[in-house]
Amino acid sequence: MSRKLAIKRLTSSDLTIFKWHHKTLHEAGNQKAINLNANIFIDKLYPGLPYSAIGRQGRIPLDLFIYGPGTNILLNLQRKIIKNETYKNWRLNGEFIDNPEDNPDRFNLLKPEDIVVFEFNGNDVPVSARAIFISDSLADDKAIFDRLNARLPPSGSRAAMVTITSQEMDEIIAQANPLPDHPIRRLSVDVDLEEAVITGDVDPQKIARNPSLRTITKEDFEKAKRNAEDNGQRGEELINDFLKMLQATGVITSFEWTSNIHPVYPYDFKLEKDGVTALVDVKSTQGEFETPLFISINELKQMAQCRSYDLYRVYALEETRAKLRIARNMQPFAEGILDILSRLPEGIQSTVISVAPETLPFGGEQSIEIDLPED
Numbered sequence: 001m002s003r004k005l006a007i008k009r010l011t012s013s014d015l016t017i018f019k020w021h022h023k024t025l026h027e028a029g030n031q032k033a034i035n036l037n038a039n040i041f042i043d044k045l046y047p048g049l050p051y052s053a054i055g056r057q058g059r060i061p062l063d064l065f066i067y068g069p070g071t072n073i074l075l076n077l078q079r080k081i082i083k084n085e086t087y088k089n090w091r092l093n094g095e096f097i098d099n100p101e102d103n104p105d106r107f108n109l110l111k112p113e114d115i116v117v118f119e120f121n122g123n124d125v126p127v128s129a130r131a132i133f134i135s136d137s138l139a140d141d142k143a144i145f146d147r148l149n150a151r152l153p154p155s156g157s158r159a160a161m162v163t164i165t166s167q168e169m170d171e172i173i174a175q176a177n178p179l180p181d182h183p184i185r186r187l188s189v190d191v192d193l194e195e196a197v198i199t200g201d202v203d204p205q206k207i208a209r210n211p212s213l214r215t216i217t218k219e220d221f222e223k224a225k226r227n228a229e230d231n232g233q234r235g236e237e238l239i240n241d242f243l244k245m246l247q248a249t250g251v252i253t254s255f256e257w258t259s260n261i262h263p264v265y266p267y268d269f270k271l272e273k274d275g276v277t278a279l280v281d282v283k284s285t286q287g288e289f290e291t292p293l294f295i296s297i298n299e300l301k302q303m304a305q306c307r308s309y310d311l312y313r314v315y316a317l318e319e320t321r322a323k324l325r326i327a328r329n330m331q332p333f334a335e336g337i338l339d340i341l342s343r344l345p346e347g348i349q350s351t352v353i354s355v356a357p358e359t360l361p362f363g364g365e366q367s368i369e370i371d372l373p374e375d
Contacts, residue, residue, distance in 0.1 A: 003227070003286065004045045004120040005169055005187070007148050008161040011035070011112055018107045019096035033091035034116070036081065037161040041090050044163045048124050050083075055125065058083040063128035066097070067183030069114070069135035072106055074183075081126060092131075109135055113155060115148050117169075119187060123230070132183050143176040144184050165318060166286050227286075235284025235314040236260070236268055238322055242368045243271060266302040267309070278308040286317045289325060289365075292354045297341070300353070303334030313357055314368070321369040325362040333360065 008014075014034040015021040022032060042049060049055040059080055066075040079094035099106045110133060119130040134141045134148060151172070152162060166187075173188045236259060243255045255271035269280040279302065283293040293313065295303075303309045311327040341350055 003166050004118075004126075005164045005166065006040055006045065006118045006120075006161055007152060007164055008034075008037070008116050008118065009149075009152050009155070010110065010114045010116055011160065014116075015110060015112065017092065017097055018110070019098045020108050021110070022096060031091075032096060033082070033093040035161075036090040036092060038089045040161045040163055045120060046124070046126065049126075052125055055083075060126060062092070062126060064092075065128065065130045066133070067130065067186070068133035068141070069107075069110060070138045070140040071179060071181050071183065072103065075100060092129075107133070109137060111135075111137070115145060115152070117148065117184065117187070121226070130186070132187075134184070140179055140182060144172070144178050144182070147172045147176050167288075167316060231284045231286060231317055232282070235282050235317060235322065238314060238317075238368050238370055239269065239280070239282050239312055239324075241370055242324070243269060266296065266298040276308060278310060279306050280310050280312055282312045282314060284314040284317055284322070287315060289313065289315045289323070289357055289362075291315065291357075293357055294352050294354055296352050297350060300334045300338055300341075303330045304338055307331055309334070311360065311362075313362060321367060324366050324368045325357075325364065327360045327362045330360075 012025050013031045015025060016031045017034050046055075049060075054060055059082055062079050062081055064077045064079045066077065067073070075097075077094075077097065079092060081090055082093040083090045097107065099108065114136055115134040117130075117132040117134065120126045121128045134145045136142070136145045136149075151164060151168070152160070170188050173184055176184075178184055236257065240257050240260075243252065246252045247255060251273070253272040253274075255269055257268070258265050258270050259268040266281070267279040268282045271278050271280060281295075281299055283295075285291045285293070293311075307329070309330045311330055313325045313327070314322045315325075316323045337353065344350070
């Protein structure tokens with residue numbers, strides 16, 4: 001699935017979730033929660049939530065990871081997302097959030113019009129979330145605040161919360177260039193972590209280029225693993241719809257989603273065209289086309305045995321759409337790589353290789369989209 005990112009301009013009522021603000025902002029009321037605007041949280045991020053069993057209960061447990069303001073470190077709390085009949089919006093609620101004992105003024109400098117960046121995790125129901133608080137009055141936050149603030153509607157608008165794509169967030173982070181240990185950078189390291197979760201290793205040069213990788217937590221790594229798995233599944237769903245379209249228009253005769261039946265096979269789809277059987281492997285990423293892709297030794301062996309084995313590169317992956325480029329007839333490539341690997345010293349073997357996509361014979365770019373059912 002694509003990442004569920006949103007940015008929100010904080011109101012006085014939102015700040016009452018913090019114990020210090022609840023005591024100080026008497027005019028803000030007794031809400032003790034952050035509003036999650038229904039037109040964003042439900043309509044854009046979790047449209048099926050109100051119809052799920054837990055959604056109808058109106059109380060959803062949430063593993064909450066709080067960062068900021070500034071470079072303040074992680075604070076992990078258990079909270080709830082609540083929707084009562086009297087609420088117009090859903091609310092991030094639960095116990096007050098207090099200042100940590102070792103940082104007794106941490107959240108006090110937050111004020112109305114400051115910003116929180118949310119990243120919700122969970123396909124149909126949110127199970128965890130990051131909340132990164134950004135303060136306009138803090139030097140470490142200023143550059144990122146200005147760019148996020150420009151992405152929101154004008155101050156005073158009722159639309160105080162908007163979604164944002166991974167690509168937009170990456171661009172904002174690159175433009176703002178916050179401190180290496182600023183928590184907002186955690187939102188841009190997931191693509192770099194793809195290599196780690198697939199191969200079990202991280203290139204030290206990448207760590208040097210991206211200091212945020214030096215402070216990866218176990219939660220970050222586990223999330224990246226789930227994210228890579230979700231990306232693979234969503235990429236295959238998109239290609240399944242794409243092949244349905246090709247079959248309906250007569251471009252291909254038939255196809256099967258093989259990995260949905262036999263997940264251990266070294267390819268994802270089998271299709272028939274003009275009496276020829278072709279195998280397809282789907283490599284998906286939320287990143288751009290140039291993000292390295294990974295091919296297993298079993299996939300290489302299957303490529304070398306098949307005259308028609310194609311790679312489908314799905315990239316810039318979002319919730320219902322992505323971009324696609326296809327590299328056809330991978331047999332010569334696989335034969336060459338296997339020949340090189342066969343000359344490794346005895347007792348040494350490679351189980352997966354990293355490939356720069358620009359070295360492969362990919363065709364032109366096209367857009368693909370999930371065929372959503374009509375209401």
